[in-house]
Structures are given as C-alpha cells and as structure tokens.
Amino acid sequence: MALALQTFPTVKDANAALQAAGTRYLGGGTLVVRAANEGDVSVSSLVRATEPSLSAIAVSGGKVRLGASVTMAAIARHPELAWLAPTVRAVGGPAIRNMASVGGNLFAPAPYGDFAVALLALDANVATEDSEVPIETFLAGRDASRSIVTSVTFALPRAESFRFLKVSRVKPKGVSVLSIAALLQRIDNGTVTAARIALGCMADRPMRARAAEKALLGCRLTPDEIAPALAVANEGTTPITDPVASAWYRAEVLPVHLGRLLLE
C-alpha cells in the first residue's frame, strides 16, 4: 500500500501536518511502514522532519540528550554511551538497529520497545516541541499523542548502577519474553538506598515494578535479602500473551530473571 509522504525541514511544520486525520509520523519506519505493509488502512499519509537536532546525541554536564531520530546503532557506537550498548544491541538485528529510532521505541507495543524499558528505569524525560514530561506520564498517554517527540533526556547514571536484561528464546536475536531494566543506588556496604525497576512485556507498555522497588530499599543484593522483592515482583502486572510466551509463563519467570539481574 503506497502512502503519501511529506518531508519538512522543521518539527514545527511537520507537527502542523501531523494534525490531519490518518496521518502518522515516519521515524525509522520499523513500526509505521510495517503497519502499512500489513494493510493498516488507518494510515493514509506520513510526515517526517529532517531537523538536524533530531539526530543528535549530546552527553555533557552529567546529562544525556538523545534526539528522537537517533538510531539504536548510533547509540551503540557512541563512546560515552558504552554502558548502554548492550541494551540497544538487544533491539532487533543489525538492519533493524540501523533504522529503529529512540522516538519510535517509545511507541512500540509489547513485546517490542526494549529501549523504552531502559529509558523508564533511567527516569528519562520526553520532550515535544512545546513540552517536556516524565516518561511514565508520556507512556501512559502515548496512544493519544499527536505531537512529534523531539528528544529524550536523562541523568548519566553512576557507574555500575544501571542493569538491563532481555529474556528471549532465540539467540542472539529474538522477541522478548520479557525485559527488565534497573537503576540501583547503593552505599559503600552495598545497601540499596534507591531503586527504579522497569519491566517490558508485563503490560501493554513498559511499567514500573513499584512493590519490588520498595521491598529492595535497605537490602543488600544477596539471595536472602532480595527474596521479599522477588515475591512481589508481579504486583500490578498484566503480562501480554503472544506466540512467544503466555501471560502465565511471563509471570512465572519474572521473579527468576529479576533475581538473576539483581545478583549479577
């Protein structure tokens, strides 16, 4: 199915065109062109913006800014984001990583969107032309979003504080059974003082494991001390069922893999 594509030099102009019914934004194409190829008749035209800032990565002053058009491959190559490389390498195969964008990942339905899980754990902010909101707020309202995402920003985490795990049945590339990202602050004796844990595939979009986060506070990362957190890992989840795994299976294996991530 062929679609009319309009290209604009600025986000402002593309935003105006995006308001027309049946219009979707074209980022890397891995979601919207796929939908069109599958016969999604709700898409009749596409818009895109070529503003250079959309493709820029900036790391300075303890902050990271990723333009919405930045690809997974570009993040993997960036010398100051080496700690994120294993996460973005979990997204698709090499060709997909050359196309899939930061902005598009925020809209990817489960079981996709592994990078958005990482961004949720990193407490990112999502910017559009005229606003900036916490990623959790953005994800909650993403279905109704009609404004082009321009960038995501987050604080550079302390060394060793960020962890990511993607569970899949096919190596090295496979769809997620689930994905888990964690940002853990610890003091010298290893006691957890703050925790953000994000889950993929445990709802239709990335979600926080708040009960597990709370249970981890004051714990050291030992099998005995994390046990209460693992026991409540599924609280609030509504896992998806797809050809890769059932909701039941995902719920069964979440505590196992969360435990492995915390004890690594």
Next chain:
Amino acid sequence: MVKVPVQFTLNGSEKAELIDSGATLLHALRDKIGDTSPKGGCHQGTCGACSVIIDGELRLSCLTLAETCNGAVIRTTAGLAEGGVLHPLQRAFLDAFATQCGFCTPGMIMAAKVLLDRTPNPSREEVVEALSGNICRCTGYEPIIQAVLTAARANSQNVA
C-alpha cells in the same frame, strides 16, 4: 497517486525515477528498476531477505521508503560481481553449498558484506551476530556461517 522524483546511485549507476509517494525501496528496486536481487519476504522487518546497503549501513528495503533515499548510495547483491567474476562472498556461498533454496541468500550476503567491510577477520560469534537479522527457513545456518568465514579468510589472503 502522487509521483515523486527520486535519484540515487545504485551499484555505481545513477538512477532517476518517478516513484509513487510512499512506495518502499524494495518496490522501487524490484518493480521500477528491475533489480530483483532484494527479495520480498515478510515485509515486516523480520526475515532480512530484502536487506540492502544504504550509505554503508545495512537496511531493510521493505521498511524504507524510496523517497527517503534521495541522494543515497545503494548497493544490492546484483552489483557485487565485477567483470563477470563473482564477489568472494558469492563464490564462498556457492562453494560451501550455503544457498539452499536461495531466497534468503541476497540478504545474507549483504549482511555479511557490511560485516567484512568493517571487520575483515571476524570471529564466528561476530558472524552469527551480523546474520542474526536474516532468517533461513531451509535451516542451513552452519554452511552460511562457514561461507562467510571462508570469504573472510580468502580476503585476508588476497590482501596479504
């Protein structure tokens, strides 16, 4: 249907075509230009059969709109042989009996070419990772991996 002019370099030749707005690069290559080496498999970005190299990067032509390739340098498997002599990767795929039904082969070769261009002497793990976006439903991955490793060895011997 709105037609848009698109110009790009395909396997060293300048191409200028009027393409339906929103048409994929796969459609443009196969149905407008006649380069049928990229195969239309899943059209979902899953199988890798349509893989081509755009400005040095492996991309899926089924998910790339032709208009976004204006000014790009595109390479497909059809442009690999020079002067009637097969590219070392093509020769290695034939010699290793790595082609099976052949449908996935052009995508596999393009993925392997990007790997060898950047990593002339890859490890087996690097080959597996490079081919991980390309599905072979004849289930013959091992001959394919061996073919890429053989081509890499042949390349390094030629260079030395």
